Amino acid sequence: MEYEDQGEREPVGQRPEDEPGSGVVMAFGRQLKLLRVRAGLERAEFGKLVGYAAQSIASFEQGRRIPPPRFIDQADEVLGAGGVLIALKEEVARAQYPAFFRDAARLEATAQALCVYAALAIPGLLQTEDYARAVFRMQRPLLDDAVIEQRLESRLARQEIFERRPAPLLSFIIEEVVLRKPIGGRAVLRGQLQQVLLVGQRRNVEIQVMPTDREDHAALDGPFNLIDAATGQRIAYTEVQNDSRLHTGTTKIRELESRYGILRSQALTPSESLAFVEKLLGEG
Structure with a gap:
């Protein structure tokens, strides 16, 4: 991840010590094991108390798997850790995402x-x-099954944003060709289109389709996100080939804001877009 501000770049987020098997994940695992042993619990006994198999507990302790926030809360309480494990929760949570996306995930x-x-x-x-599992399985170089499941869990956890209150305003513009790609197979695509319809009915969500036959297109340079941070600052996020940047410079932000505004005018309206997705489902 890089921050780009008026042409100056400051590398952040590239923290190999946060990856499974090293750094904060290993430190958490060692602390977890010490607390469990101090409590006189075998892995199987402890696992029953927190709802995880002994094999999962071993993976957490050895730093081979990143523990989810719910597990950390439960473990801290069961082991009487007094907040020691919870204090590491934020850093451990960062490690669940690939390095290039961690700062964007925090802002999102x-x-x-x-x-x-x-x-x-x-x-x-x-x-x-x-759909998400199919996307991760297609990644090259191939990801280990454990990494796929970890990233899948993290991706689905991001969708808690739809339950937040006050609800954030969410706008999506999706290329028509994306809605036609049978990633994971036709059945998976059908379920994905149904999900798009369901989410698109939320009052705080607008989904628009960019038709392939449009002669004018404002964003041929590729995908991007605009994030209105909790601080009130607007930040742009761009990503290609696992190389990502957060842009904070005024010139770049205004450029992408202009592109997004034009895209919205070129795309189908939200109601037209949902009708288009329904049509695609009918074709299937």
Whole structure:
């Protein structure tokens, strides 16, 4: 991840010590094991108390799997850790995302508004579990099954944004070709289109389709997001080939704001877009 502000770049987020098997994840695992042993609990006994198998507990303790926030809360209480494990929760949570996306994920989680232009795949916030799993399985180089499941869990957890109150305003512009790509197979695509329809009916969500036959197109440079942070600052996020940047410079922000505004005028309206998705479902 890079921050770009008026042409100056400051690398952030590239923290290999946060990856599974090292850094904060290993430190958490060692602390967890010490607390469990101090409590006189075997892994199986402890697992029953927190709702996880002994094998999962071993993976957490050895730093091979990143523990979810719910587990950390439960473990801290069961082991009488007094907040020691909870204190690491935020850093551990960062490690659940690939390094290039961590800072964007943090901003997204508390955003007041999001504008998302998707040209390659259905946006992660709208993805079904089956669709997301198919996307991760297609990644090259191939991801380990454990990494796929971890990233899947993290992606689905991001969708808690739809339940936040006050509800953030969410705008999505999706290329028609994306809605036609049978990623994971026709059945998976059908379930994904149904998900788009369902989410698109929320009052705080607008989904628009950019038809392929449009002669004018304002964003041929690729996908991007605009994030209205909790601080009131607007930030842009761009990503290609796992190389991402957060832009805070006024010139770049205004450029992308202008592009998004033109895209909205070129795309189908929200009601036309949902009708278009229903039509695609009928064709299937």
